[in-house]
Amino acid sequence: MKIHTNSPHEDFSKLHDTIMELHVSLDEYYNDEKAYNTMKQTLILDSFKYHYVSNSEYREFCKKEGIGDDLSNISLQKIPLLPSSLFKRQKTRLLSVHENEIIKHCLSSGTLGNVSVVPRDDNTLSNLISSISALFPDFLDVERAGNQKGFVLGPNTEDAGDLWFSYVISCISLLMETSCVEIDGKIDFKQTAQDIKKEMMAGKDVTIIGPPFLILELCETIREDPHWPEFPSASHVLSAGGWKNRQRESINADLFRQAVSESFRMKNDSPVRDMYNMVELNSVIPECEYHQKHIPPWMEVLVRNPQDNQVLDDNEPGIISFLDSSSFSYPCFILSEDIGYVQTSYCKCGKKGKIVNVIRRMNNIEARGCALKMASGKEQATSSAGRFYQSWFRNVHIAKKEAK
């Protein structure tokens, strides 16, 4: 088989190096729109070609989508997307590397049912870690190993195990001395507030990271302290991971920032930032001080019309899709479950390139009527697998598997 890729990284061995080098000079690309776009285009097309060559299942899928072996004229818009739900299917093969190269099977929290399992090899994982090390200092303007103390409202990297969200937020420990305050699944908010206050009183800057509902719980504790100090200038509160199964407690982003900035006694809400990530994506999308989520130069975000999959213009809401060149172990060309829109307009922070605005998570079918969904989620398996009447729907297959 001869596949024409026309790639500057024909043997693909340099792709990883290019991405790692890019992390070191991120600033240059965020300041130069032309360089940003060229780099993005090159990396993503190379990544696509790499996966097309390396992953026979993905290649077959591409062929069904009308892409033959001549890849020399492929555009980003034409790259076939994998629905994120595919990562929830146990028997579906998504690997672009050999099984024994996988070093971590990363798991989603499974808020909406089944758990996603995303296989990552060394290169893929190191790209993520390196990107966090590059993006956080750039967006938060903090010196690596500076006068910073980090607080993770989650477990440490070791305890996080394969749970992706916990793993990602614990990566802040790469940048600063960090305490992970969740122990045995519990957080002592009073103690955490005291520890944060102590660091602030000692003249340190702090960075607190966690899911929004835990940040709000911490805020409640902080508000009880009438002597809470002013928030230091280079400090941040970073939310990530969304509201998960506490959706009913969710508040909109403006109200969230207001609640957090008031509780922490900030001068304004710019230190409150949200970071976007999902287990199927190999990058974190950070928010600038003007609360805009800037797409890194190794990624593309295209918003699509759900009826015909056509790419929509700026500001038109649709389904968000991601093309992330930083993954080697699986094609990270993902059709997400989020609804939003993109903008390429100028941001006051000065960064060039695309901005993504996530409006909400897609409603699942149970929001529509009384038809019970055909295949059950893990949640249903645990709640009803023990009942007298059982079926494949009630995930007897999953229950049995877990028992083994």
Added chain:
Amino acid sequence: MEIKKLIQKTENYTIVKLPKIICGEVIFANKDTEVERLEYDGNVIVEIPKLTQQDVDRINANREKLCDLSLGRVTDYLINAGRKMLEPEDENKKAAIELGSLVAGYSEPMFQSDFHIIGKFCARRSNCYDMLEAEFGTHRVLDDFVNKGVGKIRAFPRGRVLHIMVGNVPLTSMFSAIRSILTKNQTIMKIPSRDPITCIFFALNLLQANPETHPINKSITAFYTSRDSDLLKQIKESSDMICAWGKGRALEEIKKTIPHSIPYLEFGPKRSLAIIYSDDVHINLESAALKMAHDLCVYDQEACFSPQRLFIKGEFQGAFLERLKYYLDKVSESLPKGKTSMDAQSYMYRIKQEAKYRGWKVSEGAAWNIIECDPYSDIEHPLGRTLFVHRFSELSDIIPFVDDETQVASVYPYEKAQEVANTLGRFGINRICELGMVVSPRAGWSHDGMYSLHYFVRLAHCDQSANFENHTWDLEYSVKYHHEIYGKPRIENFGELILDKHQYDWNKRDL
């Protein structure tokens, strides 16, 4: 009710102004009224006056009993409503259909079909009587004490029934209300945000079709309020029975808030399937394909009785699917697919992409999808007229896909229905019907495995006397029985006392 009076068009929005109905009084918003605003796709807003504390007090103060109203008068009330619904030019029905389609998203023919089904049901008295006969054994039990065993029973209404409605199948909310009216209860409807139109217009139809002073009119209430509202909590606590429809999580939340001693009837989410024997001697592929197409299209597959999977046996699967595609196009012309949200469209697109990646055969029409795959494949169903097709060779192959959350197995040819019932019934299935009949259950059907009218009534039992003799009880036995259970007392004339046949002069009693 003229539709133009209910709709206000602004530059950007279409605003539908609905009334609330409190104890039979139709209340529209005025300039001082606070309204609930519900937003829908296509810049449509529904405004409905907020439920107030005064409304709740009024509902709670209404203690007018309907138990002495004869069943004849109750069914007259429903007949009047049914006949009005069947009038082709009825303004109220026309408004309900047009607004229902605008707000809830189903096509107008879908609403038209539901109003026809309910109108026909109500307009023919025998339908109500047949339902009562099936569920209670006799309709008379609602009017009087009737013999039952060694005594008599009468079905008294529970009193005030709160219906927490669902909007995916318009006729369910109407049918829920019919159940409580027929059993002489007060009918309090918490209308669903998905379809606030049907409940309100059904209630209006009842009121308009009957004399203003009809005692049932005062028992009709319909309002919108949020699930968490304190006013709804008050109504729940003052209801004598609660009937809730909806998604699993919503029902769980409702259940947590219901005080003890209040009977609770829930109609939760279910799934359904179809079974076709394509090589059976009785098979008529054209008929099967038309019927399958209808069952797939009604309510755009959002009903619990909508088949999500088709299990097909025999060598004519390919031929059948070709005819099915033809009839899906035909039925989609007569029952057009409703408005589809971005979420639903996206869900559909994702599932089709996933199916392609996994190598399944996907056939797509303008308003339907057929996906042929292994039944054990783990996948979420996107609804929206999508049929997953699986081959089977033995009926037992289907057992793993059945449990007590399976509502309907629709079967073709019907000659196989009893075999399906015998085999799958014991694994939890609730209803077996002929293909094409999912939306039209025959008289006597049990809804989700129950005769639910029993929840709406209190069966009072009037025992027979100890002196009443029948095939298991005579006077001699009565004396022996009572002597034993009284602890064998040493009373000389015990038998006479028990049978109340002793001689006793009250005036000569020993004080």
